[in-house]
Amino acid sequence: MIRWTRRRFVAAAAISPWLAQRAAQALAVEPPARPARERAPTLDIHIHLMGAGDDRSGCVVSQAVQKGPLFKxxxxxxxxxxxxxxxxxxFVQTLAGQLKDSGVDKGVVLAQDAVYDAQGRPDWRKTHVYVPNDYLLKVVAQYSDLMVPCVSINPARADALDELNRCLEKGVRVLKIHPPIQGVDIAxxxxxxxxxxxxxxxVLVMVHTGHEHSAPVVDxxxxxxxxxxxALDEGCTVVACHSGTGREHDRPDMLQEFFRLLRDYEKQGNLWGDTAVLGSYGRTRDFARLLADDLAKSRLLHGSDFPFPAIPLGFAGTIGATKAAVLQxxxxxxxxxxxxxxALGIGRASAEQAYRLVVGK
Ligand SMILES: [Zn+2]
Known part of the structure; x- marks a missing residue:
């Protein structure tokens, strides 16, 4: 280490202003303040990619969905x-722009597989929303610093294992299945x-659980x-998307089942739930039940369910009318x-947890 004498300092200052600045720092009596501890990185685990297939994406949104109020x-x-x-x-422009400016460091972006018939062939008549894996991978490659790809493979397709292996070769480590929309019994x-x-x-296996209101349901x-x-017994790490929740009048009450499952697999430690769509209209009651359960709260991963919007005004009773109005x-x-x-006390902790699970420490 250089010992800075006054002569050396003056000489250095004469040679280079940069050196002078460094020297002044070295001579300073007070050590520079320690930088604030860096905050842990965050991740949103549940973001949908969508498209209408009007730019050769291969995406499908059925006429029934396009004519519905939610799509409009x-x-x-x-x-x-x-x-x-x-x-x-x-859609891609909007998604990338919002994610970049969202305050979370990364997002897991989801494809959506089709419905398959008994022979494992795609059933396009019953498929209302489709986002191909190759299109997802192409989009994510353009934003690889921001997005983590989550392919979708319906296990009922004839080539399910081949498609899984093909995606593994491309480096994919997250997979999504939507049993009620894709008509598959994963059990x-x-x-x-x-x-x-x-x-x-x-492979991190994400599975939709609980009630569904954004697309036609098979069962x-x-x-x-x-x-x-x-899947849990096979040793998979599983994320129960939406944590088995529903709206107040939805039956059956699947959240009870999620609580039971969490307890049964607590030791094994391979079951998580995500908070996707829980900020939306109608889920306030089940979200409160989740947060009141200590084990469930400790297993939650942050997910937005973009583009399906949260409704902060629905939580005015908990977070206060002013805060709710500002967020709205x-x-x-x-x-x-x-x-x-x-504001509900689960955002950053669950987003840091999601980052650790998906990206690592
Ligand atoms: Zn979703």
Missing amino acids: LLVEKLQLRDKAPTLDQA ERKHRGFFRRCAEKK IELARPEKLRP LEKNLIRQDFALKE
Whole structure:
């Protein structure tokens, strides 16, 4: 280490202002203040990629969904018609822009597989929303500092294992299945091999659980948390998306089942739940039940369910009318959802937990 004498300091200052500055720092009596401890990185584990297939994305949104009120509301709320020549492009632009400015460091972005028939062939008549894995991978590659890809593979497809292996070769480590929309019973014995492979390769398996209101459902019984047991028993790390919740009048009450499952797999430690859609209309009661359960609260991972919007005003009773009104005005849906959950006492902790699980320490 250089010992700074006054002569050396003056000489150095004459040679270079940069050196002079460094020298002055070295001679300073007070050591520079320690930088504030860096905050831990955060992740939103549940963000949908969508498209209308109008820019060769291969995405599908059925006429039934396109004519529904939710699709129209999303297109309007995100101003998708004004941003780019196609809905495909406008959605990607909006998603990337909002995620970048959301306050979370990374997002897991989801594809959506089709419905398959008894022979394992795609059934396009019954498929209302479809986002191909290759399109997802292409989009995520453009934003690899921000996005983590989550492919979607319906285990009922004839080539499910081949598709899983193909995605593994591309470096994919997160997978999503939506049993009630994709019409698949993941508890069936014939799918054990699929989950065994996921466990072997340490693929994080995300499965929709609980009630569903954003797309036509084949059978809501397929969304029961109990259906996760075989995948958990094979050793998979499983995220029960939406933590088995529903709206107040939804039956059956699947949240009880999620609580039971958490206790049964507490020692094994491979079951998590996410908070996707829990900031939206109608889920306030089940969100409160989740937060009141210490074990459940400790297993929650932050997820927004973008583009489905949170409704902070619905939580005015808990977070106060002023805070709710301020959050309601936020235009960035990912930021809005994160801030609402932070106000509810679960935002940052669950987003840091999600980052550790998906990206590592
Ligand atoms: Zn979702």
